[in-house]
Amino acid sequence: xxxxxxxxxxxxxxxxxxxxxxxxxxxxxxxxxxxxxxxxxxxxxxxxxxxxxxxxxxxxxxxxxxxxxxxxxxxxxxxxxxxxxxxxxxxxxxxxxxxxxxxxxxxxxxxxxxxxxxxxxxxxxxxxxxxxxxxxxxxxxxxxxxxxxxxxxxxxxxxxxxxxxxxxxxxxxxxxxxxxxxxxxxxxxxxxxxxxxxxxxxxxxxxxxxxxxxxxxxxxxxxxxxxxxxxxxxxxxxxxxxxxxxxxxxxxxxxxxxxxxxxxxxxxxxxxxxxxxxxxxxxxxxxxxxxxxxxxxxxxxxxxxxxxxxxxxxxxxx
Numbered sequence: 001x002x003x004x005x006x007x008x009x010x011x012x013x014x015x016x017x018x019x020x021x022x023x024x025x026x027x028x029x030x031x032x033x034x035x036x037x038x039x040x041x042x043x044x045x046x047x048x049x050x051x052x053x054x055x056x057x058x059x060x061x062x063x064x065x066x067x068x069x070x071x072x073x074x075x076x077x078x079x080x081x082x083x084x085x086x087x088x089x090x091x092x093x094x095x096x097x098x099x100x101x102x103x104x105x106x107x108x109x110x111x112x113x114x115x116x117x118x119x120x121x122x123x124x125x126x127x128x129x130x131x132x133x134x135x136x137x138x139x140x141x142x143x144x145x146x147x148x149x150x151x152x153x154x155x156x157x158x159x160x161x162x163x164x165x166x167x168x169x170x171x172x173x174x175x176x177x178x179x180x181x182x183x184x185x186x187x188x189x190x191x192x193x194x195x196x197x198x199x200x201x202x203x204x205x206x207x208x209x210x211x212x213x214x215x216x217x218x219x220x221x222x223x224x225x226x227x228x229x230x231x232x233x234x235x236x237x238x239x240x241x242x243x244x245x246x247x248x249x250x251x252x253x254x255x256x257x258x259x260x261x262x263x264x265x266x267x268x269x270x271x272x273x274x275x276x277x278x279x280x281x282x283x284x285x286x287x288x289x290x291x292x293x294x295x296x297x298x299x300x301x302x303x304x305x306x307x308x309x310x311x312x313x314x315x316x317x318x
Contacts, residue, residue: 006075007032008040013075015044015051015063022060037061076115083107083119092174095132133179133197138172140201141181145169150207151183156198164202167192168209171219175227182219184212191215193223229277236275238282240301246270248291255289271296279304287312 007030014021014029027034041051041061054060086107089100108116144151151169167183174180179196191214216222221234228236236259244252249262249270256262261273272293276282283304286293295302 004040004043007036008043009075011037011040012044012049013078015049015061020054020060020062022056026061079107079115080118083115087119092177094135094138094179096135099135131178131195131197137199137201138179138196141169141196141199142172144201144204145172145181148209148211150186150205150209151181152202152205154200154202155194156200165194166205167194168212170211170214171223172196173220173223175220175223180223182214182223191222193226228275237277238279238300239273239275240279240282240286240298241271241273241296242286242293242301243269243271243296244291244293248293252289252291280308283308 010030011026014026023034023037027037030037030040032040041053044051050064052062052064054062083104086100086104089096108119141151143149149169151167152164153167154164166186167181168186169181169183171182172179173182173193181194181196181199183192183194184190185192214222215231216225216233225231225234228234230237243265246264246268249272252272253262256272257274259275261271263271263273265271272286274282274285276285279300282301286295286305287308295305
């Protein structure tokens with residue numbers, strides 16, 4: 001540790017994790033003696049930070065819960081992380097581009113020059129897309145998730161037979177520039193995902209609920225699986241392979257989805273493996289690349305490709 005100031009900054013960074021730290025472990029992290037840790041803790045207390053001493057064989061420290069903290073201090077890595085997060089915030093889908101820009105300017109202004117140069121070197125150009133999520137709505141929905149409170153809202157696109165929805169909100173998931181609510185729909189009695197940019201919350205219900213186990217145990221994976229047409233596992237229900245000329249494989253490679261697999265074969269050929277929510281959808285995906293291909297399998301893809309060929313012949317005959 002280079003000096004008392006940077007050491008105290010590192011100590012405060014550890015304490016802000018909100019856990020109990022044995023004195024010996026803190027000393028090891030900071031590469032100092034337990035006596036030095038005690039002196040640094042006393043200095044933090046002198047600055048107004050309420051650091052509690054823990055009893056026990058080894059002793060320890062923790063930052064008191066609910067303390068009114070002085071202005072937070074960040075080490076170099078934390079400061080850079082915050083600045084970069086603010087720089088790419090517009091790509092998150094939340095409508096906070098202007099606020100993030102002002103916050104970034106504030107953070108950058110108080111940074112030492114050595115850190116400003118690191119931030120300025122990253123010229124990030126973000127694309128936010130057409131979807132904007134109201135940050136106030138995002139906070140309200142997230143609060144309902146945190147409090148385990150039944151949420152009532154109207155949803156863009158609902159018909160008149162269902163003027164509002166009642167759900168048990170379980171998780172907020174960011175995916176591809178959009179924000180989704182994973183919830184248990186009390187009327188449908190099933191898991192649902194709702195786009196938060198289409199949600200208009202109604203008055204708080206203040207009705208608590210007991211969270212249900214999310215299928216698979218991972219909210220992000222479950223939402224991703226739903227977009228693949230799967231009930232639980234984050235995998236495509238239909239996966240198939242075709243062979244194409246190697247040159248064609250190189251041509252279409254930039255347009256393949258991230259989970260596509262391209263394998264080189266003998267005879268100047270390549271195997272392309274894709275997944276989709278259905279066999280007709282997978283056949284259409286391969287046909288959409290506009291290159292000649294031969295179906296390897298499985299039979300579901302072969303049948304779907306044959307059916308698609310028939311439909312295209314009929315369509316072209318008209």
